[in-house]
Amino acid sequence: MSAIDIDELELVKYKILSGNEWGYFDLNADSGVLSLQHSLDAASPKNGLFNLKITATDGENFSDPMFVNISVSHGKSPPKSFNCRETRVAQKLAEKLLKKSKASMKPKIEDGFIDLFSVNRQTPQFDKAFPTDIAVREDLMIGSSVFKVNAYDGDTGFNGQILFSISDGNTDNCFNIDMETGLISVFLPMDREKRDRYLLNLTMYDLGLPQKTAWRLLTVYIEDANDNAPQFLQEGGYTIVIPENTAIGTDVIQVEATDKDLGPNGEIVYSVLSSTTQFGINSTNGIVYVAGQLDREFVPVFNLKIEARDKAEKGSQKFSATTLKVILEDVNDCPPLFIPNVYKARALEDLPVGTVVAWLDTQDPDLGLGGQVRYSLVNDYNEWFEVDRASGAIRLTKELDYETRQFYNLTVKAKDKGRPVSLLSVTSVEVEVVDVNENLYAPYFSQFALTVSVKENARIGTTLLQVTAEDEDTGRDGEIQYSIRDGSGLGRFSIDEET
Numbered sequence: 001m002s003a004i005d006i007d008e009l010e011l012v013k014y015k016i017l018s019g020n021e022w023g024y025f026d027l028n029a030d031s032g033v034l035s036l037q038h039s040l041d042a043a044s045p046k047n048g049l050f051n052l053k054i055t056a057t058d059g060e061n062f063s064d065p066m067f068v069n070i071s072v073s074h075g076k077s078p079p080k081s082f083n084c085r086e087t088r089v090a091q092k093l094a095e096k097l098l099k100k101s102k103a104s105m106k107p108k109i110e111d112g113f114i115d116l117f118s119v120n121r122q123t124p125q126f127d128k129a130f131p132t133d134i135a136v137r138e139d140l141m142i143g144s145s146v147f148k149v150n151a152y153d154g155d156t157g158f159n160g161q162i163l164f165s166i167s168d169g170n171t172d173n174c175f176n177i178d179m180e181t182g183l184i185s186v187f188l189p190m191d192r193e194k195r196d197r198y199l200l201n202l203t204m205y206d207l208g209l210p211q212k213t214a215w216r217l218l219t220v221y222i223e224d225a226n227d228n229a230p231q232f233l234q235e236g237g238y239t240i241v242i243p244e245n246t247a248i249g250t251d252v253i254q255v256e257a258t259d260k261d262l263g264p265n266g267e268i269v270y271s272v273l274s275s276t277t278q279f280g281i282n283s284t285n286g287i288v289y290v291a292g293q294l295d296r297e298f299v300p301v302f303n304l305k306i307e308a309r310d311k312a313e314k315g316s317q318k319f320s321a322t323t324l325k326v327i328l329e330d331v332n333d334c335p336p337l338f339i340p341n342v343y344k345a346r347a348l349e350d351l352p353v354g355t356v357v358a359w360l361d362t363q364d365p366d367l368g369l370g371g372q373v374r375y376s377l378v379n380d381y382n383e384w385f386e387v388d389r390a391s392g393a394i395r396l397t398k399e400l401d402y403e404t405r406q407f408y409n410l411t412v413k414a415k416d417k418g419r420p421v422s423l424l425s426v427t428s429v430e431v432e433v434v435d436v437n438e439n440l441y442a443p444y445f446s447q448f449a450l451t452v453s454v455k456e457n458a459r460i461g462t463t464l465l466q467v468t469a470e471d472e473d474t475g476r477d478g479e480i481q482y483s484i485r486d487g488s489g490l491g492r493f494s495i496d497e498e499t
Contacts, residue, residue: 001032003056003063012056017065019052025070027054040072120208122154124162126216134218138192139225146175146220149182151204159208167215168201175200175220192222193260226265229318230257230308237323244296244328252279255286255322257308264311273305273321281306288324296328297365332370332418335425336362343429345394349402350436357385358429360392362414370418378411378426385410385431394429402435403476441472443480466499 003012014032016025026037034052050070056063127150134147153160164182166175172195176187182204198220205213233256240253259266270286272279279302280291286308304326309319338360345358364371375392377385384398385408394410408431415424445467452465471478481497 001027001034001054001056001066003032005058012058014054014056017053017055019050024050025052032056034068043072045072120155120159120206120210120212122160122206123212124151124153124204124206124214126151126204126214130216130218132217132219133221135221135223136186136190137223137225138190139227140186140190142186142189144186146184146186147218149177149184149202149204151182151214153206155206155208157208159206161207162204163207164202164204166200167203169199169217171195171198174198177202190222191227192224192262193228195222197221224262224265226261226310226312226315226318228260228265229320230259230268230310231320232257232308232322234322237325239325239327241327241329242290242294243331244294245331245333246290246294248290248292250290251287252290252326253288253324255281255288255306255308255324257286257320259310259318261310261312264313267311268308269311271307271309273307274303276302276304278302279304279326294328296330297334300328302326302328330367330370332366332416332421332423334364334366334370335423336364336373336414336416338362338414338425338427341427343427344432345429346432346434347396347400348434348436349400351396351400353396353399355396356393357396357431358394360387360394360412360414360429362392362425364416366416366418370416370423372417373414374417376413376415378413380410381408384408387412400433402433406433407431408433441478443469443471445469464493467495 001014003014005012011030012032013029014027015029016027020027022038022043024036024038024040024043026035027033028035050072052068052070053065054068055065130150136146140146149164151162151164153162162182163179164177165179166177166184172188172190174186174188174190175184175198177184184200200218200220201215202218203213203215205211238253238255242252246252255270257268257270259268268286269283270281271283272281272288276292278290278292278294278299279288281288286306288304288306302325304324305321306324307319307321310317312318339362343358343360347355347357351357360375362373364373373392374389375387376389377387377394380386380397384396385394386397387394392414394412410429410431411426412429413424413426416422446469450465450467454462454464467482469480469482471480482495482499483497484493484495
C-alpha cells in the first residue's frame, strides 16, 4: 500500500479496518507491505474472496478507505491484469516540493544578484545511443531486466531530477519502468503468439517549474520461445476404413498438426509410435501409407499411436500424440478350404437310397457372400450320388452292388458366392463299397449218387463223367464251384471246379 500526505509530508501509518477477522494477513503499519500471516489451505472465505478494508492516517486525519479483494485459487493461477487510475498524487507531491523549494531558494534582490540555478532551463535528453528497437525472449521471467533508459538533464536540484514512465503502448501491461532509474523490467508474462511486438512511448519529465518533458518510441520485438506443443487439428483421434487388398504404397489418410511457434520451434516431425510393419508415415506432411501386406483374416483392426514433435534446437522439444484406428474392410480373397483335404468313406452295399455316405465341411474366413459356400459334384457316376448344395451331404441315389463295383472316386467342388469374383476349391471323395453276405440258398445236386466205371489202363486226364448242381441264389451268390472233398479215390481223381 502507498499513501502520501501532501499537507506536511508526514509519515503515514497503515491499518486494516475490516475483512481480516481470522488474522490471515498482516499489514506493516510503516511500509504498507501486505503479507500472508497464515496458510490459506483451510481458509473458506465467502464466495472464495477476502475483502480487506484499508486506511492510512498521519496520526490526525484518516484517508478514504481502500478495498483490496483477494481471491483464493487452487492450482496454477492465470496471470492477473491491473487497471490503474490516474490520481495525480505524484504530480501534487512534485508541485508541493517545488513550492517549498522555490520558497527556500527565492532570489534575493538585496543580495545584489539573481540565483540562476533555480530556473528550469534544460529539457531532459535521451542518451545518444538510445535504440529504435530491442528484442526480448517471450519466456523471460517476471522481474527480469529488459532495457535501461539512460538520460540526462543539465539543470540542478529538482529541475534536473528525471522521472521515467511508459505513457503508451504497454497494451498488456507486460512491462514496468522504474520511475527513478529508468530500468524497464518484465511485469507480466509475455506471449509472442498473442502479440509479437510492442511500441512503447517512453516519456521522461523533470520536477522543475515549468515542467519539461521528452519522449521517444521504442519498439520491443518479442522473440519466440518453444512454449507451444504441436496440436492435432482433429481432437479425439482419427478412424478410417480401407479394403484389405489396398496396395502397398497407397496413401490412406493425412494427419495434420499445427504449432504456433516460429522457426524450428514450429516445424513438425511426424512418426508412428506403435510397432507395426503394415503402415508408415511421411515425417514431413503426416500422410499415412500402407507399408506392408494387409490381411483382415489375420489382423482386422490396427490401433496406431502417432506423434507430432517440434524441431526445437534449444531446450527440450515439445510433442503431442493422437490415435489412428484403421479398420480393414473384407475382400473375397480366401477360397473355401476343405476339412480334411481328402475324404474317404465306406458304404455297405445294402444301404437304402437317400442314405448320407459322406459329409463335406469347408472353412471360408471371408465375410458376407464371400464366406457363403455352395457344393456340387464334378462327376456323379451317372447320377449314382448327389450332394446337398448348402450342407455338403453326399447321398445315394441308386443302390450299391459290391459284386458290380467296389470303389467310387467322386470329385466335389466348393464355391463361395463372392462378388464380383467367386473363389472355389476341389477335392476328392473315395467311397468304398462293403460286401454284405446275401447267400440264402445252398447248392444241391440233382442226383444223390452216381456210378461210373473206368478201365485200369485209362490215360491220365481221361474224362469219366460230369456232375451238375443247382443254386437258387442270384448273382455271384448263385455261382457254383466244384471240388472233391472225401472218399477212397481222394488224390487219384480231380474235378474241374468251374464245370
